[in-house]
Amino acid sequence: MDYSLVTAAAQAGGPCPPGEEAAWGRRVQGLAVDLHMIAAQVAQETARLESAAKFVALLEKVEIEESSRRGLLTLRTADGSAEEIRTEQQETDRGGQMIERARSLVGRWVLVYRYNESVGRQKSVRMVAHLMDMGEGVIAVNIAKNVLLDAAGGDAAKARAAWEAAGLHDAGTVTTVELDKARAALN
Structure with a gap:
């Protein structure tokens, strides 16, 4: 038995009002079960993250x-x-x-x-x-050009014209703001 769940549930339930021990006990029990279910979900999510690419x-x-x-x-x-x-x-x-x-x-x-x-x-x-x-960082020019080419529906001439209209350089990196400017030039 995991008594730490019961302790956490008792803390979450607050102090036991005098004369309401039975109701308080049921509330703590319910909270402990809820915490157990949450812990099981967290364990499942953690396992998924650990095995994820x-x-x-x-x-x-x-x-x-x-x-x-x-x-x-x-x-x-x-x-x-x-x-x-x-x-x-x-x-x-x-x-x-x-x-x-x-x-x-x-x-x-x-x-x-x-x-x-x-x-x-x-x-x-x-x-x-x-x-x-x-x-935010920056995007390598080759990646940014591929993004723009996709946005242009594969039309290389249209993508090249938008790239030039945005005043972007052909080497290094561009910011996402600069890339958005080139996307806007597609329209």
């Missing part, structure tokens, strides 16, 4: 996938390739919270904790377990 990427956009109602995150990895990863369904607490967290991190570098979830016999989807903000 980890990588750094630029979080480009967050959409809601029509068919599954999951958040669909578009990430740009350090080699310039795009990767999509999903959250749990938008209607769930965890899914809704992760979607909001991801939306707050668009345009920023994140440490992504990814796991695979089976969806049928022979199919799995990439899921996000956690996102850690790595800051």
Whole structure:
């Protein structure tokens, strides 16, 4: 028996009012059970994080996938390739919270904790377990050009013209603000 849960529950329950020992005991018991359930959920989440693949990427956009109602995150990895990863369904607490967290991190570098979830016999989807903000930083020019090319629908001439209109250089790095200026020049 884990007496620390009972101790925590008793502290959360507050002092026992005189003459209400039975009701107070039931309240502490209920709180201890709730704490046990929370601890089990934390253990499950911790195990998921410990086994997750980890990588750094630029979080480009967050959409809601029509068919599954999951958040669909578009990430740009350090080699310039795009990767999509999903959250749990938008209607769930965890899914809704992760979607909001991801939306707050668009345009920023994140440490992504990814796991695979089976969806049928022979199919799995990439899921996000956690996102850690790595800051605004800068983006390598080759990655930024790939992002702009994708935003231009693969039209290299249009992407090049937007890059030049934004006054961006061809080597080194650009900021997310500079990249946004080039995206705006696409329109």
